[in-house]
Amino acid sequence: MNKFTKLSLCLCLLATVLFSACEKEYDSIETIDDTAIQAFVKASSLKFTKDPTGYYYSVTSPGTGASVKNSDSVYYSYTFKTLNGQVLNQSSDVMIPGTFLGYTDRFAIAGTSYVFTGIREVLSKLSRGGKASLVLPSNLAFGKNGLSAINVGSNENILVELGIYNESKIHDINELELNNFLRSNNLTAIKDPSRVRYIVTQQGTGSQVLSSSTLIVNYTGRLLTGTIFDSNTAGTYSTTLVGVIPGWDILKNFKAGTKLRLFIPSDLGYGQAGSRNSSTGDYIIPPNADLDFDIEIVSVTN
Incomplete structure (x- = not known):
């Protein structure tokens, strides 16, 4: 056997050893993850099923509404937790996320994009109104690096609690968001036929606002x-009702000197397009966002 052949054989043996060592290390992490998850599942009151890809899931309520498919728009909730119950990241009940079911595996968390296929797959098992939980092993979650921005450690298994709202239309979800907001802040507002809610804190006695008023x-x-997202309280902002969002049209019900708070559903604000920063392209107002305004009508010129 010549020197070249011996060297090649040694290199092949070394590569085999290194590959085997890496494979064993990876397998050991999977084994550790699965042991921890099985202990969690055993202690849980929920019945979990293991998916072939490695995550565990439990449909806690299948839902009573219509079934959904990937091309359907859904509004959903999520809460990411550690297995000991620490909340890491969750959706808001006043800015409820919505997308096509097929895109519900995509998340932007702390400035980083992730794809959690298991979340989409479990949501697809639900009808509207359904709820489920799943446990992602670390290799299907945030991996060996974790995510320190939300306190996820290296190779940490993640519990995700999921739900699909019954509502399937943006008007309905806006109503739910506004109701949730008012209830959680102990506010009582009048609902205009336009669906704008308002609270008058001071009745004005000046000129009546008209469609043509400045x-x-x-x-x-x-x-x-x-x-x-925006403010001007210097008494210098001049406008007509044609020049503002549709939700402000309700100001025609009031006179100069009025102070009020408006709660505006998204379609009467910036709608599905939202509003972006012209320099950075980042959203100032996200798509389908309801708005909350404090307004003082300083003067009216007819």
Whole structure:
């Protein structure tokens, strides 16, 4: 056997050893994950099924509404937890996420994009109104690197609680979001036929607002999460009702000097398009976002 052949044989043996070592290390992580998940499942009151790809799932309520397919639009909820119950990331009940069922495996968390196939697959087992839980082993979740931004450790298994809302139309989901917001903040608002809700904090006694009026207003606009996206309270903002979002048309019901708070469903705000920062392209107002405005009608010119 010449030196070249011996060297080639040694390199092949070394590669085999290294590959076997890596494979054993990977297998050991899978085994550790599965042992931990099985212990969690055994202690749980839910009945879990193991998917061939490695995650476990439990349909806690199949739902009583219509069945859904990948091309259907769904509004859904999610809560990511550690197996000991620590909440890591969750959806909001006042800005409910919605997309086609086929895209529900895609998440942007702490600035990083992830695809969790198991989430889509489990949601596809539900009808509208259904709920489920699944446990993702670390290799199907955030992997060996974890995600420190939301306190996910290296090779950490993740519990995900899921639900599909009964509502399938944006008007209905907006109503739910606004109802949730008002209830959680102990607010009582009047509902206009336009579906805008409002609370008058000061009745004005000046000129009546007309469709053709020029208004000076102070305002602060927020998302239902409380994030302020725009504000002008210097008494310098002049506009007509033609120049603002449709939800502001309700100002025709009031006079100069009025102070009120408006809760505007998304289609009377910035709709499905939302509003982006022209420089960065980032959303200032996300698609289908309901809006919360404080408005003072400073003056009315007719």
